Amino acid sequence: MRKTLLAFCLTLLALPLAAQQSPQNLVSAYDALADSILGLRRAESSFVTAILNDHYRAAERAFKSDDFEKAAAEMALFANEGDNAVAGIRKRLVEGGHHHNASDGQDGEYESGYVVVTRKAKKNLLEASAALRQASTKDDRMAAWYRFQPIAEKLLGK
Secondary structure, eight states, rough: OOHHHHHHHHHHOOOOOOOOOHHHHHHHHHHHHHHHHHHHHHHHHHHHHHHHHHHHHHHHHHHHHHHHHHHHHHHHHHHTTSSSSHHHHHHHHHHTSSTTTTTTTEEEEEETTTOOOOOOHHHHHHHHHHHHOOOOOOHHHHHHHHHHHHHHHHHTOO
């Protein structure tokens, strides 16, 4: 009887120790979920960078073909990380709390939901776009482009 009582007491003492560990299969599943979530953040950055690259290339082609209005429009789309359709997706992600800057831009560096283009870069890019729209000489157009190009290329990692 004493051995049974002793075994029972030891078992009771060991229970809290065993209960202090999460089941390994659940920990592994949660770890895989974290990898997926972080992977989605990287995928979002890649998508936005691809959108920006497309607008950059379109602006460059238009500029080289002397279609300065189209170039300026593409520069503005670059500054805004895409058009209204992209903004709608960004808004939906922010509202769902699943976005890079879902903090509603409270950090000050980015506007709400922006992934690549900072507030400062956006301001400078939009100013370059406006300067191109207003440019009347080749030198003014070149100055506007060379104001846009290094900021855009830096954001694209070139």
